[in-house]
Amino acid sequence: MSREELTKIILPEEKIPKFWYNVQADMPNLPAPGLNPKTKKPLTPNDLTPIFPMSLIEQEVSTERFIEIPEKVREIYKQWRPSPLFRAHRLEKALDTPCRIYYKYEGVSPVGSHKLNSAVPQAYFNKEAGIKRLTTETGAGQWGTALSLACKMFDLACTVYMVRISFKQKPYRRVFMETYGAECLPSPSDRTEIGRKVLLEHPDTPGTLGIAISEAIEDAVQRDDTNYALGSVLNHVSLHQSIIGQEVKLQMEMVDDYPDVVIGCCGGGSNLAGIAFPFLPDKLQGKNVRLVAVEPAACPSLTKGTFAYDYCDVAGLTPLLKMYTLGSHFTPAGIHAGGLRYHGVSTLVSQLYHDGLLEAKAVKQKGVFEAAILFAQTEGIIPAPESSHAIRTAIDEAFRRQRRRKKQKYCLQS
Amino acid sequence: MSREELTKIILPEEKIPKFWYNVQADMPNLPAPGLNPKTKKPLTPNDLTPIFPMSLIEQEVSTERFIEIPEKVREIYKQWRPSPLFRAHRLEKALDTPCRIYYKYEGVSPVGSHKLNSAVPQAYFNKEAGIKRLTTETGAGQWGTALSLACKMFDLACTVYMVRISFKQKPYRRVFMETYGAECLPSPSDRTEIGRKVLLEHPDTPGTLGIAISEAIEDAVQRDDTNYALGSVLNHVSLHQSIIGQEVKLQMEMVDDYPDVVIGCCGGGSNLAGIAFPFLPDKLQGKNVRLVAVEPAACPSLTKGTFAYDYCDVAGLTPLLKMYTLGSHFTPAGIHAGGLRYHGVSTLVSQLYHDGLLEAKAVKQKGVFEAAILFAQTEGIIPAPESSHAIRTAIDEAFRRQRRRKKQKYCLQS
Numbered sequence: 001m002s003r004e005e006l007t008k009i010i011l012p013e014e015k016i017p018k019f020w021y022n023v024q025a026d027m028p029n030l031p032a033p034g035l036n037p038k039t040k041k042p043l044t045p046n047d048l049t050p051i052f053p054m055s056l057i058e059q060e061v062s063t064e065r066f067i068e069i070p071e072k073v074r075e076i077y078k079q080w081r082p083s084p085l086f087r088a089h090r091l092e093k094a095l096d097t098p099c100r101i102y103y104k105y106e107g108v109s110p111v112g113s114h115k116l117n118s119a120v121p122q123a124y125f126n127k128e129a130g131i132k133r134l135t136t137e138t139g140a141g142q143w144g145t146a147l148s149l150a151c152k153m154f155d156l157a158c159t160v161y162m163v164r165i166s167f168k169q170k171p172y173r174r175v176f177m178e179t180y181g182a183e184c185l186p187s188p189s190d191r192t193e194i195g196r197k198v199l200l201e202h203p204d205t206p207g208t209l210g211i212a213i214s215e216a217i218e219d220a221v222q223r224d225d226t227n228y229a230l231g232s233v234l235n236h237v238s239l240h241q242s243i244i245g246q247e248v249k250l251q252m253e254m255v256d257d258y259p260d261v262v263i264g265c266c267g268g269g270s271n272l273a274g275i276a277f278p279f280l281p282d283k284l285q286g287k288n289v290r291l292v293a294v295e296p297a298a299c300p301s302l303t304k305g306t307f308a309y310d311y312c313d314v315a316g317l318t319p320l321l322k323m324y325t326l327g328s329h330f331t332p333a334g335i336h337a338g339g340l341r342y343h344g345v346s347t348l349v350s351q352l353y354h355d356g357l358l359e360a361k362a363v364k365q366k367g368v369f370e371a372a373i374l375f376a377q378t379e380g381i382i383p384a385p386e387s388s389h390a391i392r393t394a395i396d397e398a399f400r401r402q403r404r405r406k407k408q409k410y411c412l413q414s
Numbered sequence: 415m416s417r418e419e420l421t422k423i424i425l426p427e428e429k430i431p432k433f434w435y436n437v438q439a440d441m442p443n444l445p446a447p448g449l450n451p452k453t454k455k456p457l458t459p460n461d462l463t464p465i466f467p468m469s470l471i472e473q474e475v476s477t478e479r480f481i482e483i484p485e486k487v488r489e490i491y492k493q494w495r496p497s498p499l500f501r502a503h504r505l506e507k508a509l510d511t512p513c514r515i516y517y518k519y520e521g522v523s524p525v526g527s528h529k530l531n532s533a534v535p536q537a538y539f540n541k542e543a544g545i546k547r548l549t550t551e552t553g554a555g556q557w558g559t560a561l562s563l564a565c566k567m568f569d570l571a572c573t574v575y576m577v578r579i580s581f582k583q584k585p586y587r588r589v590f591m592e593t594y595g596a597e598c599l600p601s602p603s604d605r606t607e608i609g610r611k612v613l614l615e616h617p618d619t620p621g622t623l624g625i626a627i628s629e630a631i632e633d634a635v636q637r638d639d640t641n642y643a644l645g646s647v648l649n650h651v652s653l654h655q656s657i658i659g660q661e662v663k664l665q666m667e668m669v670d671d672y673p674d675v676v677i678g679c680c681g682g683g684s685n686l687a688g689i690a691f692p693f694l695p696d697k698l699q700g701k702n703v704r705l706v707a708v709e710p711a712a713c714p715s716l717t718k719g720t721f722a723y724d725y726c727d728v729a730g731l732t733p734l735l736k737m738y739t740l741g742s743h744f745t746p747a748g749i750h751a752g753g754l755r756y757h758g759v760s761t762l763v764s765q766l767y768h769d770g771l772l773e774a775k776a777v778k779q780k781g782v783f784e785a786a787i788l789f790a791q792t793e794g795i796i797p798a799p800e801s802s803h804a805i806r807t808a809i810d811e812a813f814r815r816q817r818r819r820k821k822q823k824y825c826l827q828s
Binding site: 007008010013075078079086090108110111149152153172176179180181373376377379380381382 | 421422424427489492493500504522524525563566567586590593594595787790791793794795796
């Protein structure tokens with residue numbers, strides 16, 4: 001069937017990638033090494049063993065191009081993978097654009113987001129290492145939900161520190177996590193020293209991912225049977241999410257097409273990395289493909305931040321990473337895209353942006369929601385506030401190209 | 415791949431059925447005719463033209479075995495069809511059962527339920543007939559959401575009367591419908607005469623589907639450009655939902671399996687009809703397959719109702735249908751399975767139950783929720799309260815068979 005007729009492009013199950021793609025194998029400049037928060041010297045694996053299993057630490061620094069996905073993880077992936085790539089025919093018609101717009105739909109996962117792609121291997125590798133319990137942070141709740149389910153699958157206990165503003169905005173999310181057997185606390189909480197300190201100084205704080213990360217790490221380091229899991233920012237998370245973009249490339253091949261622009265929303269960077277990184281080798285080989293990160297104007301880490309060493313959390317418990325950052329004490333407004341309220345960005349995304357291989361745009365909430373409603377009314381799927389940032393930008397690009405009367409293809413991530 | 419290895423059974427897109435299956439072609443006894451609510455004489459097509467287009471009225475009484483799905487409807491179906499059939503390996507393991515349990519997952523539709531299968535053709539046929547606006551009722555909100563989206567697809571206005579208890583329990587559902595451009599009112603409302611009357615007599619009523627139907631019909635008959643749409647009970651709705659069971663049969667063939675028991679939750683009957691009716695011809699030809707309807711103990715239409723002529727609504731605006739009913743003034747407790755809070759059952763389901771071709775069970779809310787949590791923690795998908803009735807029964811059947819040490823296969827609908 002031709003690409004003009006197809007709405008849903010489904011990869012045959014046997015073509016689900018068996019390897020994750022590691023962008024570090026292809027980057028012209030690797031990110032600067034993380035620094036030990038106390039000594040300020042380059043990290044050693046031993047600095048990370050109190051909170052991560054060695055297998056994930058190895059993935060963090062690996063420069064192998066392809067890393068095999070364990071059999072057990074692949075078995076679980078099959079419940080929702082391969083995820084569909086949709087051609088947005090009805091949106092295109094509403095925009096009256098000659099551009100071809102595609103979107104990769106990770107909403108078919110049982111938790112409704114892409115986060116399970118990394119939660120499952122993280123739970124798996126921790127289980128293999130003999131760990132009994134994981135702690136984590138969550139913004140909008142997507143990551144916390146995914147890790148709750150992944151922990152249940154591997155019989156691990158799970159505690160989630162959820163940014164307070166999202167905890168209040170989305171009461172059902174707590175129930176979601178509890179249904180999977182996890183514990184979910186609003187952050188800052190009185191469970192940790194850092195939580196109590198923040199509450200004392202700023203009793204009305206909406207919370208931040210930086211605070212929630214501090215709480216989850218403080219909790220994890222105190223127990224030998226407990227590790228910490230991060231849902232974005234780190235290299236191994238981008239690695240796991242690479243399955244998305246690898247599938248997209250195969251799906252676009254099936255309809256004999258290739259994107260001019262690949263767009264993803266960007267908080268910590270895992271969603272963007274997932275769809276965009278597998279296109280980098282083509283770009284480096286001269287293919288004319290743009291990779292675009294979209295962030296909220298209320299939290300413009302890439303477009304307004306500085307490229308410097310900073311902590312991932314508010315208490316300075318994490319390594320210092322060289323990244324675009326608004327400062328680890330930055331508290332963004334309580335916008336609805338809770339998953340994008342993060343002061344920093346993955347070092348991989350940051351380095352690629354710094355090297356001019358990736359673009360960034362900041363968009364405002366009102367325009368994002370208008371785009372979301374148009375998308376819902378045409379494509380039928382109500383997109384998350386986070387994904388809607390990518391949709392807004394795809395629409396803007398289509399309008400811009402139309403003025404230039406040029407056909408373009410967009411691929412965005414929801 | 416063998417059925418022991420497969421988790422997700424995906425039908426090739428070209429095998430999506432092109433025809434709906436009409437169970438009326440095969441029933442040993444057709445349901446008694448509907449009666450005009452005023453004259454009490456058998457309905458004529460003209461009795462229904464004030465609220466339905468002729469094409470749907472024809473489907474209502476047709477005894478053709480297969481009715482072609484219009485091209486435009488099939489195009490839209492392809493966004494979420496074929497839906498996956500899952501083998502519940504992890505649930506089976508938790509139950510330590512030798513039984514094979516499969517579930518058909520309609521949650522991949524953009525509105526998250528099977529209701530869109532009928533909403534799309536209903537909107538399509540009304541649009542073809544020149545109608546500009548549809549009114550409807552909704553319990554838990556699934557049908558109202560589906561019709562809101564379907565109306566948006568065909569550029570029809572849409573007003574949804576939502577049972578008050580569900581309107582209160584699920585505030586996000588209203589926003590869901592409004593996002594698709596529909597209007598959603600709590601029922602009883604002050605928009606209609608019947609709504610005002612009920613509010614005056616019972617200001618604290620939780621509402622019922624029977625009241626909401628009366629309001630939607632009263633609204634529809636007053637405007638020439640407006641028709642009414644019903645999300646269950648009627649024959650044409652069961653017809654449209656037959657695509658589910660037809661797909662299931664093809665999917666089970668793909669793994670060389672066949673169910674001993676087919677289970678669906680039952681309110682008005684559309685969910686059950688969708689999965690179960692396509693198995694009836696096999697049963698009539700001697701195949702040993704049980705069809706099981708599961709209803710809430712709080713609203714036991716089949717198991718405790720009487721088989722008699724009754725109204726579909728509280729005000730007596732609808733035709734009288736011969737069905738199992740608790741009486742059109744029955745107000746069930748405000749259980750969470752809002753989609754199953756209906757006093758009657760489809761005449762087709764009722765007749766098949768009466769003729770011993772279909773079984774019925776009533777289950778209590780607490781056991782249903784326990785089953786839902788076990789399902790969520792094993793299969794990862796958090797099921798709707800309605801679908802959880804089928805899950806409870808599948809688990810009970812597996813336990814029962816285990817005591818008899820017999821392998822069985824179950825197919826249930828979520």
